[in-house]
Amino acid sequence: MKTIKVKAPATIANLVCGFDVLGLCTEVPFDIMEVRLRDDREVIIKSADGYPLPTDPALNTAGAPLLEMIKKLDKDIGFDVIIQKNIKPGSGIGSSAASAAGAVVAANFLLNQPFTKDELVRLAMFGEKVASGVKHADNVAPCIYGGITLVRSIFPLDIIPITAPPLYVSIVHPQIEVRTADARQILRKEVLLKNAVKQWGNIAGLVAGLMKEDYGLISRSLEDVIIEPVRSVLIPGFVDVKKKCLQVGALGGGISGSGPSIFMLSADESTATLVAQEMEDVYQQLGIPAHIYKSNINCQGVTLFDETNDNHAVL
Amino acid sequence: MKTIKVKAPATIANLVCGFDVLGLCTEVPFDIMEVRLRDDREVIIKSADGYPLPTDPALNTAGAPLLEMIKKLDKDIGFDVIIQKNIKPGSGIGSSAASAAGAVVAANFLLNQPFTKDELVRLAMFGEKVASGVKHADNVAPCIYGGITLVRSIFPLDIIPITAPPLYVSIVHPQIEVRTADARQILRKEVLLKNAVKQWGNIAGLVAGLMKEDYGLISRSLEDVIIEPVRSVLIPGFVDVKKKCLQVGALGGGISGSGPSIFMLSADESTATLVAQEMEDVYQQLGIPAHIYKSNINCQGVTLFDETNDNHAVL
Structure with missing residues (x-):
């Protein structure tokens, strides 16, 4: 057959x-x-x-x-x-x-x-x-x-x-468990209108930035004022990973899906490599085993x- | 001087x-x-x-x-x-x-x-x-x-x-007063997350549709599940105007700013003229004086x- x-x-x-x-x-x-x-x-x-x-x-x-x-x-x-x-x-x-x-x-x-x-x-x-x-x-x-x-x-x-310009993705999967169902359950059913406005300004900016191939706009739009503040508490090291990855030049990133993986986007491969290194360092220091991936779109x-x-x- | x-x-x-x-x-x-x-x-x-x-x-x-x-x-x-x-x-x-x-x-x-x-x-x-x-x-x-x-x-x-493809705007300004401050006050401070998700899906779709010059996508994305259901009650004739304008081929539309004006977008000028006529008819039947405008972007x-x-x- x-x-x-x-x-x-x-x-x-x-x-x-x-x-x-x-x-x-x-x-x-x-x-x-x-x-x-x-x-x-x-x-x-x-x-x-x-x-x-x-x-x-x-x-x-x-x-x-x-x-x-x-x-x-x-x-x-x-x-x-x-x-x-x-x-x-x-x-x-x-x-x-x-x-x-x-x-x-x-x-x-x-x-x-x-x-x-x-x-x-x-x-x-x-x-x-x-x-x-x-x-x-x-x-x-x-x-x-x-x-x-x-x-x-x-x-x-x-x-x-x-459509999008070339983008490189760095992903870290810390070996902890976050069940999708749990990650959904901790979200509030209602959100502040002013936060929702900020969020839809950002998604509109992200789509425009991707289609215009404007890395600056992509970077500025990669902000989540609704889900990330709630879910990121489930992921040890999240704040540290994000801060350090941005410091070495990542455009932005956050929780992948409902976590615990964290992803970062970069405009070039060498930055994505630096970003992956930062991710690895954070979890090594925390003593949490982690898988690291580096990828094109x-x-x-x-x-x-x-x-x-x-x-x-x-x- | x-x-x-x-x-x-x-x-x-x-x-x-x-x-x-x-x-x-x-x-x-x-x-x-x-x-x-x-x-x-x-x-x-x-x-x-x-x-x-x-x-x-x-x-x-x-x-x-x-x-x-x-x-x-x-x-x-x-x-x-x-x-x-x-x-x-x-x-x-x-x-x-x-x-x-x-x-x-x-x-x-x-x-x-x-x-x-x-x-x-x-x-x-x-x-x-x-x-x-x-x-x-x-x-x-x-x-x-x-x-x-x-x-x-x-x-x-x-x-x-x-950026956007050619679009024609029909506007009706019924001669009633809706103060911006009042229109803001009747909005709830919190919205359902599921409605916010729908809204940011739509704004992302609208931005993509405009930039891709995809009239179908623009039309499908012109939907407001958060503000319009609340504010439209302040505007007599709103539901009727919207229904009739869509029937004659408008891509979509809704409340302009905080109202009471209603606008509709069309892909061509002749449709925008039909739309403007429908707007005029509705307010004539309601006995509410209204100004009608038809415009390019x-x-x-x-x-x-x-x-x-x-x-x-x-x-």
Whole structure:
């Protein structure tokens, strides 16, 4: 039967001032997913490396979207999925989105692309629902579209790709646990209008700055007066990381998704390297193990895994 | 002594989803302001047509910014200002901003432009403080810059011009009074986070739509889930105007500033004419006198008054 292998990349949701609507796709880290077509309606999930994934497909972030896809097609097809999970669940860099998006993009390839990108996003959201209880698209949209995306609306789905100048991403994932559900629960249901105004001034500035390729404006707009003050208390070292990264030239950054990962954007690669070093230093001093990633923006989203080149990149 | 005559145009603040941060400059209506240099530190305000303007310059929206300018320059200069007030105070289309911006731009011309646009906006905000008690820039920024502007931040001032495709504006000013201070007071100090998220998704979509010249996206993004539901109750006919204007092809629109004027954007002039007709019909049926304006976007802001051409345009 037909088989395909894809890279399903990490994504950074929220982008500081765009809570629940903005997201960015990175080059690394990425999951590797092998998907094989079956001729029954089964979805079989396996881990490539013994990582304890839920094997009931309805409870698996890759499985649930595939079950939904089979239901939609109403044909005798199914999928074997072997996942090498490099993006750890609970990292805040779109682990569940990578599995969900990788699965549906790979399946779509195998079936000769019957689904549009928006339809794939809709299917992948079933994986997000398994992971966090809520259908959201701020990770699956950039994972499928690549680049930076705005999810203006989920119902009806309205995804807008936002062009951007070259940007480099530094990410630190301190090895502590912050559950998405908990991170959501500590947010207040009401916010001050004056803070909301500041936030929508900033997101408007960020979108304009990205499209105008104005690094100064991007930097000034990377400010979150609503979510960060509440959630950052869950992340030891956050204030220190942010301060030190800005000091060495980062444009700005903040909590990736619901954390605990922290990301920073830089205008050039050498600054991104300095920033990554600062991140490492902070957590070394705190005695908290941390994974560090440095990446370009990934403009393709989920792509075919290239055995020759990509094996080098596997972390 | 040197004299200059300028057109100070109307502006539309908020642009539906950009409360307190977005604004747009129109061609009509406009005030005509004649400003003459004096060699003392006096500011003398006169009405060209008997309209009852406050003559104490400190209490006049054109006077206060000029007094501030004189203080800043610390020289023996002053200004005579004769205002033909075509934009009526309380209309919600930037009447106070036009006087303030017109005054400082004219004075800056007379003094050989010692001030940058941002400095002129800062001065003009003293006029807004006289009018509404609050320094805000969402009208004076587009009045001085022209086009569509984003005021990302007031302190420090950060004005971002937003490019746009051709757009036509239809405005109706029903002759009822809504005071800016009252319109502000009925707003709640807190808003639901989920509504704020919707709003910043929309403003991000609007900015992207304008810059991409995507009329569909502009139209979908022109939605206000926070301010309009509260303020529109102060404007009789609002729901009807909006519904009918959308039916004849308007992209979208809403309350101009704090009202009572309502504006609608269209992609072409013939639609803007149909929209203006619908506006007129609604208020005719309600028996409320209303002024109707139809305009391009004014990309220049305050400009020199051209006696040959502009006299035709005076309403």
